[in-house]
Amino acid sequence: AAGVIQSPRHLIKEKRETATLKCYPIPRHDTVYWYQQGPGQDPQFLISFYEKMQSDKGSIPDRFSAQQFSDYHSELNMSSLELGDSALYFCASSYRELNEQFFGPGTRLTVL
Amino acid sequence: SQKIEQNSEALNIQEGKTATLTCNYTNYSPAYLQWYRQDPGRGPVFLLLIRENEKEKRKERLKVTFDTTLKQSLFHITASQPADSATYLCALSVLYNTDKLIFGTGTRLQVFP
Numbered sequence: 351a352a353g354v355i356q357s358p359r360h361l362i363k364e365k366r367e368t369a370t371l372k373c374y375p376i377p378r379h380d381t382v383y384w385y386q387q388g389p390g391q392d393p394q395f396l397i398s399f400y401e402k403m404q405s406d407k408g409s410i411p412d413r414f415s416a417q418q419f420s421d422y423h424s425e426l427n428m429s430s431l432e433l434g435d436s437a438l439y440f441c442a443s444s445y446r447e448l449n450e451q452f453f454g455p456g457t458r459l460t461v462l
Numbered sequence: 463s464q465k466i467e468q469n470s471e472a473l474n475i476q477e478g479k480t481a482t483l484t485c486n487y488t489n490y491s492p493a494y495l496q497w498y499r500q501d502p503g504r505g506p507v508f509l510l511l512i513r514e515n516e517k518e519k520r521k522e523r524l525k526v527t528f529d530t531t532l533k534q535s536l537f538h539i540t541a542s543q544p545a546d547s548a549t550y551l552c553a554l555s556v557l558y559n560t561d562k563l564i565f566g567t568g569t570r571l572q573v574f575p
Contacts, residue, residue: 354505383562392551393506395562406562440505449555450496451563453505 352376354454356441362460363431371426371457375443381405382424383442383451384416393440399424400446431461464489466566468552474572475542483537483569485552492554495528495535496563500549509550510537542573 355374385393395408399418418424442451498506525538553563
């Protein structure tokens, strides 16, 4: 069965640089979520999209933005990167009526 | 403040025994609660979902209970196997059809032969 695809899997950036993370949800899923997981921490919700419209927002810094495109893939854009942004970034998708979320393999971002 | 707490220490059990993991929450009224498994460096994998009006749910060797009075969920793995070793996360959704999951702190389970 198709799973959530994320790219890249690993990303190394310098402070103050910009990063773009991509997510391809499971076909026919109508909702996409982004989570950030720091070392030894639980995943923290960043933002979500339902049918290409932003549906909820969590503790996402103003330096981050995200969107969902017509083909349902989503991108998380991160600017002015800081050392503290180093984390695993997960994308998840769901069919809203069923509620359970399916997570991708994550992008490990390292900011030097 | 709102909190979701799980067994703070790692849980070590012998193969074949039943593992019981606890999830306690305060100041939430969840519509439903989910359990996920996470292996190091990988994304969480959905296991079970239980709604506020359900007491118990089962799936193969897994069982979850939900007590909204005690504000607690218990997650059981029967006949545990070394392959069950992982971190288990509980997660709440506060409203039906809400977007975000609020995760607990996770419990690391180690099943030894």
